[in-house]
Amino acid sequence: xxxxxxxxxxxxxxxxxxxxxxxxxxxxxxxxxxxxxxxxxxxxxxxxxxxxxxxxxxxxxxxxxxxxxxxxxxxxxxxxxxxxxxxxxxxxxxxxxxxxxxxxxxxxxxxxxxxxxxxxxxxxxxxxxxxxxxxxxxxxxxxxxxxxxxxxxxxxxxxxxxxxxxxxxxxxxxxxxxxxxxxxxxxxxxxxxxxxxxxxxxxxxxxxxxxxxxxxxxxxxxxxxxxxxxxxxxxxxxxxx
Numbered sequence: 001x002x003x004x005x006x007x008x009x010x011x012x013x014x015x016x017x018x019x020x021x022x023x024x025x026x027x028x029x030x031x032x033x034x035x036x037x038x039x040x041x042x043x044x045x046x047x048x049x050x051x052x053x054x055x056x057x058x059x060x061x062x063x064x065x066x067x068x069x070x071x072x073x074x075x076x077x078x079x080x081x082x083x084x085x086x087x088x089x090x091x092x093x094x095x096x097x098x099x100x101x102x103x104x105x106x107x108x109x110x111x112x113x114x115x116x117x118x119x120x121x122x123x124x125x126x127x128x129x130x131x132x133x134x135x136x137x138x139x140x141x142x143x144x145x146x147x148x149x150x151x152x153x154x155x156x157x158x159x160x161x162x163x164x165x166x167x168x169x170x171x172x173x174x175x176x177x178x179x180x181x182x183x184x185x186x187x188x189x190x191x192x193x194x195x196x197x198x199x200x201x202x203x204x205x206x207x208x209x210x211x212x213x214x215x216x217x218x219x220x221x222x223x224x225x226x227x228x229x230x231x232x233x234x235x236x237x238x239x240x241x
Contacts, residue, residue, distance in 0.1 A: 028057040029087070036089060039114055048111055048119040049174055051089075055102040056177075058090060062100040070098050091134060104130045118173040125162045129181065138188065140196050146240055149194050152201035157212055160185045164213075190221030192229070194240040202238045203229060 025033075032054040039051050062072040073094050075083065084092050089106045093099050104127040111123040131137050138155045139147040150156075163182045166174075189209050192202045206222050213219070228235060 025083070025086075026061055028054070028061040029083070032058045032090075033086060039110070042114065045114055045116055047173075048107070048115045048123070051110075052102065052107065052122075052174070052177075055090060055107075058087065059100045059102070062092070063098075070094070072100055073098060099134060101130075101134050102126075118170040121166055121170060122174050122178070125159075125166055128162060129159055136184075138185070142196075144240065146194060148196035148240065149188055151192075151195050151197060151205035156185055156188060156205060157209055160209075160213065160216075186216065186218035186221075190218050190225060191236075192222070192225040193236055193238055195238045199229060199233060199238045 032051070035051045035054045039046065039048060063070045066074075072080070072092060080092070080094065089103055089110070091099070091101055091103045104123070108123040108127040111119040115123070129137055133141065135141060135147060138150050138159060140150055141147050160182065163178055163185070167178050167182065189206055192206055195202050203226060206226055209216070210219060210222055225236075229238070
């Protein structure tokens, strides 16, 4: 047996082992890998929504808590490393920060290469909405457990406009996710708390939001919150304590 032939056989053995091992993972993981492979190998563009749904299923499974630990944390180091290698398009972390989430930039690029119009529009907004730390861009990490809200930086209204425009343009695409992100933004401006800045920054953001989106379902709550900040700001302080 020549050295070249031996190397080829060794490589084929490694690939075969990897393929078998991939099939040993829980169903959400194998479903994601199969869906990703189908998207990448398809000769024509197709919807990426089934792949995104599969990615969220992986997120749910790997972050499922049992006995105070996420499933991801229970894996031996070698299996965790293999899972990271297999799950292209997912970002995994364990240790001080434990998370599993779709990689915004991976999906944005995939939408440009393989997706439809609604996919490109969705993942452009998805990338806009999540920072490199996988925290929503309208939040900022602090020394406390909870992040603070970046009021008065123009981020919340920009995201709200982007996602409400998406829902109008593609009402049948990514319905649940887009609806929830809009609802989260509406809750953020309605509560007007946990601010990174001071009360003036919150009042400025909420007043500007009312001007831009007078027909938003959040309007009554924002009006009430502004009145509360004027009458009794200590009832619900703008800064989390």
